[in-house]
Amino acid sequence: MVLAELGGRISRALQQMSNATVIDEDVLKECLNEISRALFSADVQFKMVQNMQANIKKIVNLEELAAGHNKRRIIQEAVFNELCAMLDPGKPAFTPKKGKPNVIMFVGLQGSGKTTTCTKYAYHYQKKGWKPALVCADTFRAGAFDQLKQNATKAKIPFYGSYTETDPVKIAQEGVDTFKKENCDLIIVDTSGRHKQEAALFEEMRQVAEVTQPDLVIFVMDSSIGQAAFDQAQAFKQSAAVGAVIITKMDGHAKGGGALSAVAATKSPVIFIGTGEHMDEFEVFETKPFVSRLLGRGDWSGFVDKIHEVVPMDQQPELLQKLTEGNFTLRIMYEQFQNIQNMGPLSQVMSMIPGFSSELMPQGREKESQAKIKKFMTMMDSMTDKELDSTNPKLITETSRINRVARGSGRSIMEVKEMLEEFKRLAKIWSKMKGLKIPKKGDMSAM
Numbered sequence: 001m002v003l004a005e006l007g008g009r010i011s012r013a014l015q016q017m018s019n020a021t022v023i024d025e026d027v028l029k030e031c032l033n034e035i036s037r038a039l040f041s042a043d044v045q046f047k048m049v050q051n052m053q054a055n056i057k058k059i060v061n062l063e064e065l066a067a068g069h070n071k072r073r074i075i076q077e078a079v080f081n082e083l084c085a086m087l088d089p090g091k092p093a094f095t096p097k098k099g100k101p102n103v104i105m106f107v108g109l110q111g112s113g114k115t116t117t118c119t120k121y122a123y124h125y126q127k128k129g130w131k132p133a134l135v136c137a138d139t140f141r142a143g144a145f146d147q148l149k150q151n152a153t154k155a156k157i158p159f160y161g162s163y164t165e166t167d168p169v170k171i172a173q174e175g176v177d178t179f180k181k182e183n184c185d186l187i188i189v190d191t192s193g194r195h196k197q198e199a200a201l202f203e204e205m206r207q208v209a210e211v212t213q214p215d216l217v218i219f220v221m222d223s224s225i226g227q228a229a230f231d232q233a234q235a236f237k238q239s240a241a242v243g244a245v246i247i248t249k250m251d252g253h254a255k256g257g258g259a260l261s262a263v264a265a266t267k268s269p270v271i272f273i274g275t276g277e278h279m280d281e282f283e284v285f286e287t288k289p290f291v292s293r294l295l296g297r298g299d300w301s302g303f304v305d306k307i308h309e310v311v312p313m314d315q316q317p318e319l320l321q322k323l324t325e326g327n328f329t330l331r332i333m334y335e336q337f338q339n340i341q342n343m344g345p346l347s348q349v350m351s352m353i354p355g356f357s358s359e360l361m362p363q364g365r366e367k368e369s370q371a372k373i374k375k376f377m378t379m380m381d382s383m384t385d386k387e388l389d390s391t392n393p394k395l396i397t398e399t400s401r402i403n404r405v406a407r408g409s410g411r412s413i414m415e416v417k418e419m420l421e422e423f424k425r426l427a428k429i430w431s432k433m434k435g436l437k438i439p440k441k442g443d444m445s446a447m
Protein backbone atom coordinates (compact mmCIF):
# COMPACT_ATOMS: atom_id res chain seq x y z
CA MET A 1 0.00 0.00 0.00
CA VAL A 2 1.51 3.31 -0.96
CA LEU A 3 1.80 6.12 1.56
CA ALA A 4 -0.99 8.21 0.09
CA GLU A 5 -3.28 5.22 0.29
CA LEU A 6 -2.45 4.69 3.95
CA GLY A 7 -3.11 8.35 4.70
CA GLY A 8 -6.35 8.26 2.72
CA ARG A 9 -7.62 5.24 4.61
CA ILE A 10 -6.87 6.79 7.99
CA SER A 11 -8.50 10.06 6.95
CA ARG A 12 -11.59 8.22 5.73
CA ALA A 13 -11.86 6.31 8.98
CA LEU A 14 -11.73 9.60 10.88
CA GLN A 15 -14.24 11.16 8.52
CA GLN A 16 -16.65 8.27 8.92
CA MET A 17 -16.38 8.58 12.67
CA SER A 18 -17.08 12.31 12.36
CA ASN A 19 -20.21 11.61 10.32
CA ALA A 20 -21.76 9.45 13.05
CA THR A 21 -24.58 11.18 14.91
CA VAL A 22 -23.37 10.02 18.29
CA ILE A 23 -19.83 9.00 19.09
CA ASP A 24 -20.03 6.00 21.37
CA GLU A 25 -17.74 3.07 22.18
CA ASP A 26 -18.82 1.19 19.05
CA VAL A 27 -18.11 4.08 16.71
CA LEU A 28 -14.71 4.66 18.30
CA LYS A 29 -13.89 0.97 18.15
CA GLU A 30 -14.78 0.72 14.48
CA CYS A 31 -12.74 3.82 13.68
CA LEU A 32 -9.68 2.50 15.53
CA ASN A 33 -10.06 -0.93 13.98
CA GLU A 34 -10.08 0.55 10.50
CA ILE A 35 -7.01 2.69 11.28
CA SER A 36 -5.27 -0.41 12.65
CA ARG A 37 -6.12 -2.44 9.56
CA ALA A 38 -4.74 0.37 7.37
CA LEU A 39 -1.50 0.58 9.36
CA PHE A 40 -1.09 -3.16 9.42
CA SER A 41 -1.53 -3.50 5.68
CA ALA A 42 1.04 -0.71 5.26
CA ASP A 43 3.52 -2.96 7.07
CA VAL A 44 3.54 -1.34 10.45
CA GLN A 45 4.42 -3.99 12.97
CA PHE A 46 1.45 -5.68 14.63
CA LYS A 47 2.63 -4.87 18.17
CA MET A 48 3.02 -1.20 17.37
CA VAL A 49 -0.50 -1.07 15.98
CA GLN A 50 -1.84 -2.71 19.13
CA ASN A 51 0.03 -0.24 21.33
CA MET A 52 -1.36 2.65 19.36
CA GLN A 53 -4.92 1.38 19.80
CA ALA A 54 -4.41 0.96 23.54
CA ASN A 55 -2.88 4.43 23.93
CA ILE A 56 -5.72 6.12 22.09
CA LYS A 57 -8.32 4.26 24.13
CA LYS A 58 -6.56 5.42 27.28
CA ILE A 59 -6.61 9.06 26.15
CA VAL A 60 -10.12 9.00 24.77
CA ASN A 61 -12.20 7.80 27.65
CA LEU A 62 -15.68 8.42 26.32
CA GLU A 63 -17.40 7.78 29.64
CA GLU A 64 -15.33 10.34 31.45
CA LEU A 65 -15.59 12.97 28.79
CA ALA A 66 -18.27 15.30 29.96
CA ALA A 67 -20.92 16.48 27.56
CA GLY A 68 -19.75 19.52 25.68
CA HIS A 69 -16.34 18.07 24.98
CA ASN A 70 -15.71 17.80 21.30
CA LYS A 71 -15.12 14.05 21.10
CA ARG A 72 -14.39 14.13 17.39
CA ARG A 73 -11.59 16.58 17.86
CA ILE A 74 -10.17 14.73 20.81
CA ILE A 75 -10.07 11.49 18.83
CA GLN A 76 -8.58 13.15 15.75
CA GLU A 77 -5.94 14.82 17.86
CA ALA A 78 -5.12 11.56 19.63
CA VAL A 79 -4.66 9.75 16.30
CA PHE A 80 -2.46 12.55 14.96
CA ASN A 81 -0.35 12.59 18.13
CA GLU A 82 -0.01 8.80 18.21
CA LEU A 83 1.22 8.73 14.62
CA CYS A 84 3.74 11.46 15.48
CA ALA A 85 4.81 9.57 18.60
CA MET A 86 5.45 6.46 16.52
CA LEU A 87 7.93 8.46 14.49
CA ASP A 88 9.49 10.21 17.45
CA PRO A 89 11.96 8.19 19.51
CA GLY A 90 12.10 10.97 22.09
CA LYS A 91 15.63 12.08 21.45
CA PRO A 92 17.05 13.98 18.49
CA ALA A 93 19.83 12.55 16.33
CA PHE A 94 23.40 13.73 16.66
CA THR A 95 23.91 16.78 14.47
CA PRO A 96 27.38 17.33 13.02
CA LYS A 97 29.25 20.21 14.62
CA LYS A 98 31.28 22.63 12.56
CA GLY A 99 34.94 23.11 13.31
CA LYS A 100 35.74 19.45 13.97
CA PRO A 101 35.93 16.35 11.76
CA ASN A 102 32.58 14.60 12.14
CA VAL A 103 32.73 10.95 11.10
CA ILE A 104 29.44 9.56 9.81
CA MET A 105 29.16 5.86 9.03
CA PHE A 106 26.45 4.50 6.74
CA VAL A 107 25.11 0.95 7.16
CA GLY A 108 22.36 -0.99 5.42
CA LEU A 109 21.60 -3.92 3.17
CA GLN A 110 22.85 -4.06 -0.40
CA GLY A 111 20.47 -2.31 -2.74
CA SER A 112 18.95 -0.18 0.01
CA GLY A 113 20.35 2.94 -1.62
CA LYS A 114 23.23 3.37 0.80
CA THR A 115 25.90 4.54 -1.66
CA THR A 116 23.52 6.93 -3.41
CA THR A 117 22.41 8.29 -0.03
CA CYS A 118 26.02 8.87 1.12
CA THR A 119 26.51 11.27 -1.77
CA LYS A 120 23.12 12.92 -1.28
CA TYR A 121 24.00 13.49 2.37
CA ALA A 122 27.42 14.90 1.49
CA TYR A 123 25.90 17.13 -1.19
CA HIS A 124 23.23 18.41 1.20
CA TYR A 125 25.91 19.63 3.61
CA GLN A 126 28.24 20.85 0.90
CA LYS A 127 25.52 23.23 -0.27
CA LYS A 128 25.43 24.63 3.24
CA GLY A 129 29.13 25.40 3.21
CA TRP A 130 30.51 22.23 4.78
CA LYS A 131 33.58 20.41 3.52
CA PRO A 132 32.45 16.80 3.15
CA ALA A 133 34.47 13.79 1.94
CA LEU A 134 33.49 10.26 1.00
CA VAL A 135 35.26 7.01 1.93
CA CYS A 136 34.29 3.80 0.12
CA ALA A 137 34.82 0.96 2.58
CA ASP A 138 32.59 -1.34 0.56
CA THR A 139 34.91 -4.03 -0.79
CA PHE A 140 32.14 -6.62 -1.06
CA ARG A 141 30.22 -5.34 -4.05
CA ALA A 142 32.13 -5.13 -7.29
CA GLY A 143 31.71 -1.67 -8.73
CA ALA A 144 30.88 -0.01 -5.42
CA PHE A 145 34.00 2.14 -5.53
CA ASP A 146 33.38 3.16 -9.12
CA GLN A 147 29.83 4.16 -8.27
CA LEU A 148 30.91 6.28 -5.32
CA LYS A 149 33.73 7.79 -7.35
CA GLN A 150 31.35 8.74 -10.14
CA ASN A 151 28.84 10.31 -7.76
CA ALA A 152 31.53 12.13 -5.80
CA THR A 153 33.15 13.50 -8.96
CA LYS A 154 29.81 14.78 -10.20
CA ALA A 155 29.26 16.65 -6.93
CA LYS A 156 32.92 17.71 -6.69
CA ILE A 157 33.36 15.97 -3.35
CA PRO A 158 36.74 14.43 -2.47
CA PHE A 159 36.69 10.63 -2.16
CA TYR A 160 38.89 7.79 -1.02
CA GLY A 161 38.89 4.10 -1.97
CA SER A 162 40.92 1.34 -3.54
CA TYR A 163 40.61 -1.09 -6.44
CA THR A 164 43.13 -3.51 -4.96
CA GLU A 165 42.83 -3.41 -1.18
CA THR A 166 40.36 -6.02 0.04
CA ASP A 167 40.28 -5.10 3.72
CA PRO A 168 37.45 -2.61 4.31
CA VAL A 169 38.70 -1.84 7.80
CA LYS A 170 42.07 -0.71 6.47
CA ILE A 171 40.47 1.46 3.78
CA ALA A 172 38.11 3.04 6.28
CA GLN A 173 40.93 3.92 8.63
CA GLU A 174 43.19 5.30 5.91
CA GLY A 175 40.35 7.28 4.36
CA VAL A 176 39.25 8.86 7.63
CA ASP A 177 42.86 9.69 8.58
CA THR A 178 43.53 11.25 5.19
CA PHE A 179 40.48 13.51 5.33
CA LYS A 180 41.08 14.48 8.93
CA LYS A 181 44.48 15.76 7.84
CA GLU A 182 42.80 17.68 5.02
CA ASN A 183 40.50 19.37 7.53
CA CYS A 184 37.30 17.95 6.10
CA ASP A 185 34.53 18.52 8.61
CA LEU A 186 32.17 15.75 7.44
CA ILE A 187 33.81 12.42 6.68
CA ILE A 188 31.29 9.92 5.37
CA VAL A 189 32.14 6.22 5.42
CA ASP A 190 30.14 3.95 3.11
CA THR A 191 30.27 0.35 4.34
CA SER A 192 29.48 -2.94 2.61
CA GLY A 193 25.99 -4.30 2.38
CA ARG A 194 24.87 -7.87 1.79
CA HIS A 195 21.65 -9.29 0.45
CA LYS A 196 20.89 -10.75 3.83
CA GLN A 197 21.60 -9.83 7.39
CA GLU A 198 24.46 -12.17 8.18
CA ALA A 199 27.21 -12.54 10.76
CA ALA A 200 30.06 -11.57 8.41
CA LEU A 201 28.39 -8.27 7.52
CA PHE A 202 27.83 -7.35 11.14
CA GLU A 203 31.36 -8.31 12.16
CA GLU A 204 32.79 -6.14 9.41
CA MET A 205 30.57 -3.23 10.50
CA ARG A 206 31.76 -3.59 14.08
CA GLN A 207 35.39 -3.49 13.00
CA VAL A 208 34.94 -0.46 10.77
CA ALA A 209 33.19 1.34 13.61
CA GLU A 210 35.99 0.44 15.98
CA VAL A 211 38.71 2.02 13.87
CA THR A 212 36.78 5.03 12.64
CA GLN A 213 34.93 5.83 15.89
CA PRO A 214 31.94 7.41 14.11
CA ASP A 215 30.06 10.28 15.71
CA LEU A 216 26.91 8.96 14.08
CA VAL A 217 25.90 5.67 12.46
CA ILE A 218 23.10 6.07 9.95
CA PHE A 219 20.98 3.09 9.00
CA VAL A 220 19.72 3.32 5.41
CA MET A 221 16.53 1.44 4.65
CA ASP A 222 14.58 0.88 1.46
CA SER A 223 11.00 1.99 2.11
CA SER A 224 9.54 -0.91 0.14
CA ILE A 225 10.81 -3.81 2.23
CA GLY A 226 7.51 -4.39 3.95
CA GLN A 227 6.99 -6.23 7.21
CA ALA A 228 10.70 -7.14 7.34
CA ALA A 229 11.50 -3.53 8.27
CA PHE A 230 11.31 -3.98 12.02
CA ASP A 231 13.53 -7.07 12.21
CA GLN A 232 16.04 -5.70 9.75
CA ALA A 233 16.38 -2.40 11.57
CA GLN A 234 16.65 -4.15 14.91
CA ALA A 235 19.40 -6.47 13.65
CA PHE A 236 21.46 -3.48 12.54
CA LYS A 237 20.84 -1.67 15.79
CA GLN A 238 22.12 -4.66 17.75
CA SER A 239 25.41 -4.70 15.84
CA ALA A 240 26.11 -1.01 15.40
CA ALA A 241 25.27 2.02 17.47
CA VAL A 242 22.66 3.22 14.97
CA GLY A 243 21.70 6.79 15.87
CA ALA A 244 19.61 7.85 12.88
CA VAL A 245 17.63 6.40 9.99
CA ILE A 246 17.31 7.46 6.36
CA ILE A 247 14.45 5.96 4.38
CA THR A 248 15.03 5.72 0.64
CA LYS A 249 12.81 5.35 -2.42
CA MET A 250 9.88 7.22 -0.91
CA ASP A 251 9.06 8.27 -4.47
CA GLY A 252 8.15 4.73 -5.48
CA HIS A 253 5.32 2.47 -4.41
CA ALA A 254 6.55 2.63 -0.86
CA LYS A 255 4.73 1.05 2.01
CA GLY A 256 4.93 3.88 4.46
CA GLY A 257 4.81 1.68 7.52
CA GLY A 258 8.46 0.72 7.21
CA ALA A 259 9.50 4.15 8.42
CA LEU A 260 7.42 3.79 11.56
CA SER A 261 8.82 0.34 12.26
CA ALA A 262 12.44 1.37 11.68
CA VAL A 263 12.13 4.17 14.22
CA ALA A 264 10.62 1.83 16.78
CA ALA A 265 13.28 -0.83 16.21
CA THR A 266 16.29 1.49 16.33
CA LYS A 267 14.87 4.03 18.78
CA SER A 268 16.40 6.56 16.42
CA PRO A 269 14.73 9.28 14.40
CA VAL A 270 14.36 9.40 10.64
CA ILE A 271 16.52 12.36 9.59
CA PHE A 272 16.14 12.40 5.80
CA ILE A 273 14.14 10.65 3.12
CA GLY A 274 15.26 9.82 -0.41
CA THR A 275 12.73 10.75 -3.05
CA GLY A 276 14.50 9.83 -6.30
CA GLU A 277 17.73 8.72 -7.88
CA HIS A 278 19.17 12.21 -8.31
CA MET A 279 21.52 13.90 -5.93
CA ASP A 280 19.08 16.57 -4.83
CA GLU A 281 16.09 14.26 -4.44
CA PHE A 282 16.61 14.23 -0.73
CA GLU A 283 14.52 15.89 1.96
CA VAL A 284 15.00 16.69 5.60
CA PHE A 285 12.47 14.63 7.51
CA GLU A 286 10.16 16.38 9.94
CA THR A 287 7.60 14.39 11.84
CA LYS A 288 4.59 16.68 12.14
CA PRO A 289 4.56 17.90 8.54
CA PHE A 290 5.09 14.28 7.42
CA VAL A 291 2.09 13.02 9.38
CA SER A 292 0.01 16.00 8.24
CA ARG A 293 0.90 15.21 4.66
CA LEU A 294 0.24 11.54 5.27
CA LEU A 295 -3.26 12.47 6.31
CA GLY A 296 -3.57 14.57 3.17
CA ARG A 297 -3.67 17.92 4.88
CA GLY A 298 -0.41 19.61 4.05
CA ASP A 299 1.59 21.22 6.79
CA TRP A 300 -1.24 23.26 8.22
CA SER A 301 0.39 23.85 11.57
CA GLY A 302 3.24 25.88 10.13
CA PHE A 303 1.12 27.18 7.31
CA VAL A 304 -1.57 28.78 9.45
CA ASP A 305 0.97 30.20 11.86
CA LYS A 306 2.71 31.75 8.89
CA ILE A 307 -0.49 33.34 7.61
CA HIS A 308 -1.12 34.92 10.99
CA GLU A 309 2.47 36.00 11.26
CA VAL A 310 2.99 37.67 7.90
CA VAL A 311 -0.36 38.52 6.34
CA PRO A 312 -1.99 41.77 7.50
CA MET A 313 -5.11 41.05 9.54
CA ASP A 314 -7.49 42.62 7.00
CA GLN A 315 -6.18 40.42 4.19
CA GLN A 316 -6.32 37.12 6.07
CA PRO A 317 -9.99 36.24 5.48
CA GLU A 318 -9.69 37.01 1.76
CA LEU A 319 -6.64 34.79 1.33
CA LEU A 320 -8.14 31.95 3.32
CA GLN A 321 -11.35 32.18 1.31
CA LYS A 322 -9.47 32.03 -1.98
CA LEU A 323 -7.48 29.07 -0.77
CA THR A 324 -10.40 27.07 0.51
CA GLU A 325 -12.52 27.76 -2.55
CA GLY A 326 -9.79 26.02 -4.49
CA ASN A 327 -10.59 27.86 -7.74
CA PHE A 328 -7.38 28.99 -9.32
CA THR A 329 -7.43 31.66 -12.00
CA LEU A 330 -4.72 33.33 -14.03
CA ARG A 331 -5.36 36.46 -12.00
CA ILE A 332 -4.58 34.61 -8.78
CA MET A 333 -1.44 33.28 -10.42
CA TYR A 334 -0.53 36.84 -11.46
CA GLU A 335 -1.04 38.10 -7.92
CA GLN A 336 1.08 35.30 -6.50
CA PHE A 337 3.84 36.04 -9.00
CA GLN A 338 3.73 39.69 -7.92
CA ASN A 339 4.14 38.56 -4.36
CA ILE A 340 7.03 36.29 -5.16
CA GLN A 341 8.69 39.05 -7.15
CA ASN A 342 8.39 41.60 -4.40
CA MET A 343 9.46 38.99 -1.89
CA GLY A 344 6.26 40.08 -0.20
CA PRO A 345 4.98 38.36 2.89
CA LEU A 346 2.65 36.16 0.87
CA SER A 347 5.57 34.58 -0.95
CA GLN A 348 6.55 33.02 2.38
CA VAL A 349 3.06 31.63 2.76
CA MET A 350 3.03 30.25 -0.76
CA SER A 351 6.38 28.60 -0.24
CA MET A 352 4.79 26.44 2.42
CA ILE A 353 2.29 24.91 0.03
CA PRO A 354 4.09 21.76 -1.09
CA GLY A 355 5.24 22.15 -4.71
CA PHE A 356 3.87 25.65 -5.15
CA SER A 357 6.97 27.75 -5.39
CA SER A 358 9.69 25.16 -4.84
CA GLU A 359 9.52 24.06 -8.47
CA LEU A 360 8.91 27.52 -9.77
CA MET A 361 11.80 28.96 -7.79
CA PRO A 362 14.33 26.18 -7.22
CA GLN A 363 17.02 27.13 -4.74
CA GLY A 364 20.15 28.43 -6.39
CA ARG A 365 18.32 29.36 -9.58
CA GLU A 366 16.43 32.37 -8.26
CA LYS A 367 17.67 34.73 -10.98
CA GLU A 368 16.52 32.49 -13.83
CA SER A 369 13.21 31.92 -12.09
CA GLN A 370 12.61 35.62 -11.57
CA ALA A 371 13.20 36.18 -15.29
CA LYS A 372 10.75 33.41 -16.13
CA ILE A 373 8.10 34.82 -13.84
CA LYS A 374 8.55 38.26 -15.38
CA LYS A 375 8.15 36.75 -18.84
CA PHE A 376 4.96 34.96 -17.77
CA MET A 377 3.59 38.19 -16.33
CA THR A 378 4.19 40.07 -19.59
CA MET A 379 2.12 37.46 -21.39
CA MET A 380 -0.65 37.74 -18.83
CA ASP A 381 -0.63 41.51 -19.35
CA SER A 382 -1.90 40.76 -22.86
CA MET A 383 -4.88 38.81 -21.61
CA THR A 384 -8.43 40.01 -21.26
CA ASP A 385 -10.23 40.22 -17.92
CA LYS A 386 -12.39 37.34 -19.00
CA GLU A 387 -9.35 35.17 -19.56
CA LEU A 388 -7.69 36.22 -16.33
CA ASP A 389 -10.77 35.45 -14.25
CA SER A 390 -11.77 32.26 -16.00
CA THR A 391 -11.64 28.94 -14.21
CA ASN A 392 -12.37 27.12 -17.44
CA PRO A 393 -9.11 25.78 -18.87
CA LYS A 394 -10.69 25.23 -22.29
CA LEU A 395 -11.28 28.95 -22.78
CA ILE A 396 -7.69 29.75 -21.95
CA THR A 397 -6.15 27.16 -24.25
CA GLU A 398 -8.10 28.10 -27.41
CA THR A 399 -5.58 28.46 -30.26
CA SER A 400 -6.79 31.88 -31.35
CA ARG A 401 -6.36 33.22 -27.82
CA ILE A 402 -2.86 31.75 -27.51
CA ASN A 403 -1.89 33.31 -30.85
CA ARG A 404 -3.24 36.69 -29.78
CA VAL A 405 -1.42 36.65 -26.43
CA ALA A 406 1.83 35.63 -28.15
CA ARG A 407 1.51 38.49 -30.64
CA GLY A 408 0.53 41.01 -27.99
CA SER A 409 3.41 40.19 -25.68
CA GLY A 410 6.03 39.62 -28.36
CA ARG A 411 6.57 36.05 -27.18
CA SER A 412 6.40 32.77 -29.05
CA ILE A 413 3.41 30.43 -29.03
CA MET A 414 5.61 27.84 -27.31
CA GLU A 415 6.30 30.27 -24.49
CA VAL A 416 2.61 31.02 -24.00
CA LYS A 417 1.92 27.30 -23.88
CA GLU A 418 4.69 26.88 -21.31
CA MET A 419 3.06 29.55 -19.16
CA LEU A 420 -0.32 27.79 -19.45
CA GLU A 421 1.30 24.50 -18.44
CA GLU A 422 2.65 26.20 -15.32
CA PHE A 423 -0.84 27.53 -14.68
CA LYS A 424 -2.28 24.01 -14.89
CA ARG A 425 0.36 22.66 -12.53
CA LEU A 426 -0.29 25.36 -9.94
CA ALA A 427 -4.07 25.04 -10.35
CA LYS A 428 -3.79 21.36 -9.50
CA ILE A 429 -1.92 22.11 -6.28
CA TRP A 430 -4.31 24.92 -5.41
CA SER A 431 -7.33 22.69 -5.95
CA LYS A 432 -6.11 20.26 -3.32
CA MET A 433 -6.96 22.88 -0.74
CA LYS A 434 -10.60 23.08 -1.78
CA GLY A 435 -12.99 22.66 1.08
CA LEU A 436 -10.25 22.32 3.62
CA LYS A 437 -11.06 23.38 7.11
CA ILE A 438 -8.03 25.47 7.87
CA PRO A 439 -7.86 25.71 11.63
CA LYS A 440 -7.75 29.00 13.50
CA LYS A 441 -4.51 30.01 15.09
CA GLY A 442 -3.41 27.61 17.82
CA ASP A 443 -6.26 25.23 17.12
CA MET A 444 -4.43 22.17 15.87
CA SER A 445 -7.10 19.74 16.83
CA ALA A 446 -9.18 20.55 13.78
CA MET A 447 -6.41 19.23 11.55
Ligand code: GDP
Nearest residue numbers: 110111112113114115116248249274275276277
Ligand atom coordinates in the same frame (compact mmCIF):
# COMPACT_ATOMS: atom_id res chain seq x y z
P1 GDP B 1 23.49 0.24 -2.12
O1 GDP B 1 23.73 -1.13 -2.65
O2 GDP B 1 22.74 0.19 -0.84
O3 GDP B 1 24.71 1.08 -2.02
O4 GDP B 1 22.47 0.92 -3.13
P2 GDP B 1 22.68 1.99 -4.30
O5 GDP B 1 23.05 3.31 -3.75
O6 GDP B 1 23.57 1.39 -5.33
O7 GDP B 1 21.18 2.10 -4.84
C1 GDP B 1 20.48 1.01 -5.40
C2 GDP B 1 19.51 1.56 -6.44
O8 GDP B 1 18.51 2.33 -5.81
C3 GDP B 1 20.17 2.48 -7.45
O9 GDP B 1 19.63 2.20 -8.72
C4 GDP B 1 19.78 3.87 -6.99
O10 GDP B 1 19.75 4.80 -8.05
C5 GDP B 1 18.42 3.61 -6.42
N1 GDP B 1 18.02 4.60 -5.39
C6 GDP B 1 18.67 4.99 -4.27
N2 GDP B 1 17.94 5.88 -3.57
C7 GDP B 1 16.79 6.06 -4.26
C8 GDP B 1 15.60 6.86 -4.03
O11 GDP B 1 15.43 7.59 -3.04
N3 GDP B 1 14.63 6.76 -4.97
C9 GDP B 1 14.76 5.96 -6.08
N4 GDP B 1 13.75 5.92 -6.94
N5 GDP B 1 15.83 5.21 -6.30
C10 GDP B 1 16.84 5.24 -5.41
